[in-house]
Amino acid sequence: xxxxxxxxxxxxxxxxxxxxxxxxxxxxxxxxxxxxxxxxxxxxxxxxxxxxxxxxxxxxxxxxxxxxxxxxxxxxxxxxxxxxxxxxxxxxxxxxxxxxxxxxxxxxxxxxxxxxxxxxxxxxxxxxxxxxxxxxxxxxxxxxxxxxxxxxxxxxxxxxxxxxxxxxxxxxxxxxxxxxxxxxxxxxxxxxxxxxxxxxxxxxxxxxxxxxxxxxxxxxxxxxxxxxxxxxxxxxxxxxxxxxxxxxxxxxxxxxxxxxxxxxxxxxxxxxxxxxxxxxxxxxxxxxxxxxxx
Amino acid sequence: xxxxxxxxxxxxxxxxxxxxxxxxxxxxxxxxxxxxxxxxxxxxxxxxxxxxxxxxxxxxxxxxxxxxxxxxxxxxxxxxxxxxxxxxxxxxxxxxxxxxxxxxxxxxxxxxxxxxxxxxxxxxxxxxxxxxxxxxxxxxxxxxxxxxxxxxxxxxxxxxxxxxxxxxxxxxxxxxxxxxxxxxxxxxxxxxxxxxxxxxxxxxxxxxxxxxxxxxxxxxxxxxxxxxxxxxxxxxxxxxxxxxxxxxxxxxxxxxxxxxxxxxxxxxxxxxxxxxxxxxxxxxxxxxxxxxxxxxxxxxx
Numbered sequence: 001x002x003x004x005x006x007x008x009x010x011x012x013x014x015x016x017x018x019x020x021x022x023x024x025x026x027x028x029x030x031x032x033x034x035x036x037x038x039x040x041x042x043x044x045x046x047x048x049x050x051x052x053x054x055x056x057x058x059x060x061x062x063x064x065x066x067x068x069x070x071x072x073x074x075x076x077x078x079x080x081x082x083x084x085x086x087x088x089x090x091x092x093x094x095x096x097x098x099x100x101x102x103x104x105x106x107x108x109x110x111x112x113x114x115x116x117x118x119x120x121x122x123x124x125x126x127x128x129x130x131x132x133x134x135x136x137x138x139x140x141x142x143x144x145x146x147x148x149x150x151x152x153x154x155x156x157x158x159x160x161x162x163x164x165x166x167x168x169x170x171x172x173x174x175x176x177x178x179x180x181x182x183x184x185x186x187x188x189x190x191x192x193x194x195x196x197x198x199x200x201x202x203x204x205x206x207x208x209x210x211x212x213x214x215x216x217x218x219x220x221x222x223x224x225x226x227x228x229x230x231x232x233x234x235x236x237x238x239x240x241x242x243x244x245x246x247x248x249x250x251x252x253x254x255x256x257x258x259x260x261x262x263x264x265x266x267x268x269x270x271x272x273x274x275x276x277x278x279x280x281x282x283x284x285x286x287x288x289x290x291x292x293x294x
Numbered sequence: 295x296x297x298x299x300x301x302x303x304x305x306x307x308x309x310x311x312x313x314x315x316x317x318x319x320x321x322x323x324x325x326x327x328x329x330x331x332x333x334x335x336x337x338x339x340x341x342x343x344x345x346x347x348x349x350x351x352x353x354x355x356x357x358x359x360x361x362x363x364x365x366x367x368x369x370x371x372x373x374x375x376x377x378x379x380x381x382x383x384x385x386x387x388x389x390x391x392x393x394x395x396x397x398x399x400x401x402x403x404x405x406x407x408x409x410x411x412x413x414x415x416x417x418x419x420x421x422x423x424x425x426x427x428x429x430x431x432x433x434x435x436x437x438x439x440x441x442x443x444x445x446x447x448x449x450x451x452x453x454x455x456x457x458x459x460x461x462x463x464x465x466x467x468x469x470x471x472x473x474x475x476x477x478x479x480x481x482x483x484x485x486x487x488x489x490x491x492x493x494x495x496x497x498x499x500x501x502x503x504x505x506x507x508x509x510x511x512x513x514x515x516x517x518x519x520x521x522x523x524x525x526x527x528x529x530x531x532x533x534x535x536x537x538x539x540x541x542x543x544x545x546x547x548x549x550x551x552x553x554x555x556x557x558x559x560x561x562x563x564x565x566x567x568x569x570x571x572x573x574x575x576x577x578x579x580x581x582x583x584x585x586x587x588x589x590x591x592x593x594x595x
Contacts, residue, residue: 001574008580012329013567014362045541049529053572159468166472201469203345223466226562227348248529248542253572257565261348 003051015260021054024266025293026256027274029153029194030220030244031058035067039076043083046248053252055245056090056274059120061153063093064112067124070096071104084117088290092281094120094153100129100174102137106144113150119284121145123154123196127174134180142188149283151192153218154181158201167201178208185212192280194242197221202228206235213240216276220244224254229262229272238264239279241272330581331365332567333588335459335522336499336555338370339390339399344471349559356394362563364556365585367399368427368459374404375434375464380415388423402429402459407443408436413450420454426592427457429499433476434464440483448491455594460484461499463525464560481509492516495591500525500557503535503545510545520591521547522555523583524566532583533573552583553591 010017016024028050036042050058061067063084065074074080084093095112097105112118121141123133131137133154145152156176162169168177178199185193193215199205200222209215217232217240232241243259245252259272278294285292337359339352349355359367371387374380384403391399403419405412405428419425428451432438439460451458462479470476481498488494496513498521503510513519523532534544535552556566570580 001576003574005574006571007575007577008570009329010567010571012363013332015564015567015571042541046529048539048574049572052574157468160470160472164472165475167469170468200466222469224561224565225345226559227345230348250527251529251531251565251569251572253568254527254565257562257568260564260568261562 003048018052018054021256022056024054024270024273025275026053026055026243027277028055028058028245028247028252029218029242029277030196030246031060032062032246032249033058034060034062034076034080035249040079040083042248049247049252050090053256055252058091058245059277060084060091060093061122062096063118064095064108064116067096067122068126070098070124071101071108081117092117092119094118094122096122096124097141098127098129098131098174099123099133099135099137099141100127100131102140105141109141109144109148109150113148113284117288119281119288120150121152123152123176125155125157125172125175130173132174132180133176134183138184139187142184142191145191146188149287151194151280151284153194153196154184155196156181156199156205157197158199158204160201167199167204178205181215182208182212185209185215189214192216194218196244198228198232202232206232210235216240216242216280218242218244219258220246220255221250224258224261226261229259230264233262233264233268238268238271239276242277243273329363330584331363332554333366333368333585334359334364334556334558334563334566335368335497335553335588336370336524337367337399337558338372338560339387340372342372342560343376344474347559352390352394352399355559356398359558359563360398362567364563366397366588368402368588369399370402370404370429370459370461374406374429375431378406378409380404380406380409380412381418384415384419384423384425388425401425402427402457404429404431404435405447406430406435406437407441407447412443413446416447416450416454416456420456425456427451427459427495427497429459429461431461431464432479434474438483439480439487444483444487445490448487448494448496452491452494455495457495457497457591459497459499462501464500481506481513485509485512488513488516488519493518495520497521497553497591499555502527503547507545510547514547514551518591520551520553520587522553523569524555524557524561526569530573532569533575536575536579538579539574549579549582550587550590553588554584 033043095118158167159170181195373383377383387401391401405415495518502525528542533539556563
C-alpha cells in the first residue's frame with residue numbers, strides 16, 4: 001500500500017483528510033527518527049508515516065551525537081548530515097547538549113548551529129550530572145542561544161514519586177521540571193524556550209510556566225487527554241503552543257488527536273501545528289539561507 | 295497491491311470510493327448509512343475522579359461519538375474505580391445508558407473481587423441489568439489478576455455467556471495524582487487462569503501490548519480472547535501488531551481478535567480513529583476492527 005492510499009475517508013469520520021492535514025502545514029517539533037540502533041533505516045521507514053499523515057517538516061531531536069552521549073562522536077553523524085542536506089525541504093535538526101558540561105555544550109552549539117545545519121538546542125533529561133536547566137551552568141549556554149537568536153527545547157517531566165510522594169519526585173537527577181524552565185525563563189526573557197512534554201502533567205506544567213511569555217508549551221510524548229489543548233490555550237494563549245509528533249515511538253495519530261479534540265478555529269490549529277514554531281525559527285532559518293513561509 | 299484495485303485518495307469523491315470498499319460498504323448498507331460505523335468497546339461515563347473531563351456529560355459524549363460515526367459504545371462507569379457500593383454504580387450505569395438510547399450505549403458493569411459478595415453484583419449485572427459483560431479495573435480496585443477469585447469470576451462469566459473486560463490501566467502512572475499509587479497489572483496470572491476456563495470471553499482493555507509478547511501469544515491461543523487499540527502506541531501500531539508493516543517491535547495479535555477502543559472521554563475519540571487511518575489497513579481489516587469482531591464477540595456462545 002502506498003502512503004497516500006486509504007480505505008476509509010477521514011472526512012466521513014469527522015476528521016481531516018490528508019489534503020486538509022497538508023493544508024494545516026504541520027511542523028513536527030519533536031521527531032525521534034534517528035533515535036534507534038539503526039537510525040538511518042528507522043528514519044527512511046518512518047517517512048511512510050510522515051507522508052501518510054501530511055507532515056510538512058520534522059525537527060529531529062538528535063543531530064550530532066545522541067541524547068545519552070551528546071558529546072561523543074556518533075558513527076551515524078555523517079550519514080545523518082547527508083540526509084539533512086538531501087531532505088532539507090522537510091527535515092531540520094536540533095543538537096543535544098548537557099548543561100552538566102557548559103563549555104562542551106557551547107562548543108557543540110558553535111559547531112552544529114553557528115557553523116552547522118542545526119536550528120535549535122535540545123536539552124535531554126539524561127545528563128550525566130545532576131544539573132537541570134535552572135542551574136547557573138546554563139547561563140553561558142543561554143547567552144550563546146541569545147546571540148544566535150536560536151530557540152532552546154527542554155525535555156521536562158513531573159513524574160510522581162519520592163517521599164513525600166509529589167509530582168517531579170521521581171524525575172531523574174538531571175531531568176528538568178516546568179518549574180526549572182520557569183526559573184531559566186525569568187533569567188533569559190529574550191530566549192524562546194520550549195517546555196517539552198508540558199512536564200507530562202499538563203495541568204501543573206502550564207501553571208508553572210504561565211507568567212513567562214518566552215516559554216512555549218509542547219504536548220508530545222505524553223498520553224492524549226481530551227481538553228488539554230483548550231486548557232493550555234485558556235491559560236497561555238494559542239501563540240504559546242507548538243506541536244510534536246514524537247514519532248516513531250508515539251503515533252502521529254495520538255499527537256494529532258490532541259489538537260483535533262480542541263474546538264478551535266482553523267487559524268488557531270495552524271498556529272499550533274506549525275505557525276508558532278516557524279515564528280520562533282524564522283531568524284535561524286534566515287541565517288542559514290533557508291526560506292520558509294510563515 | 296494490484297494497481298487496478300480501487301482505493302481512496304482524499305481528492306476523490308467519498309461516495310464514489312465508499313461504494314467500492316467491499317466489507318465496509320456492505321456494513322454501511324446494512325446500517326442504512328453510506329459509511330460503515332464503529333463499535334467503540336472502551337468508553338466510560340460519569341466523572342473521572344481527578345479532573346472535569348470535556349465530555350463528562352453523557353449527552354455531550356453521545357453527540358461527540360455519533361459525530362465520529364460511532365454506532366455503539368460499550369460503556370463502563372468511572373465510579374467503579376473507587377466505589378464500594380458497586381451495585382449502585384452498576385444501576386446508575388444501566389439507567390444512564392437506557393436514558394441515552396437503547397442499543398447505543400451498552401452498559402458494562404463491574405464487580406470488585408476485593409469486596410464481599412461480588413458474585414451477587416455479577417448476577418445483577420446479568421439478570422437485572424441485562425448487561426452483555428462486565429469490566430474490572432485491577433489496581434484501582436484493590437486486587438491483582440492472581441486474586442483467588444479470578445478463576446471463579448472467569449467460570450461465572452463463561453457460564454452466563456458474559457464478556458469479561460480486564461482494564462490494564464486508566465492513565466500514565468507517571469502523572470497519577472499523588473494519592474494514587476497503582477502498580478502495573480500483571481498479565482500472566484490471567485493467561486494462567488484461562489487454562490481451566492478456555493472458552494471464556496475475555497477482552498484486554500487499554501492494553502499496551504509491549505513487553506508481553508509470549509503472554510499475549512498464549513492468550514490468543516484461546517478461542518474467545520480479544521484486545522482493543524486505545525493503548526497501542528507508535529507509528530503504524532495496528533499494522534505492526536498485525537505484522538503487515540515493519541518498524542518498532544510489537545506484540546502480535548491476529549486480525550480477528552482486535553477491537554476498536556478509544557478510552558473516551560479520557561482520551562480524545564479522534565486518536566483511536568486516526569490510528570485506523572495512520573496504519574496502512576485494507577478494507578477487510580478495517581471492517582473487522584471497526585465493528586466485525588465486536589459483533590462476533592457479542593454473539594451468544
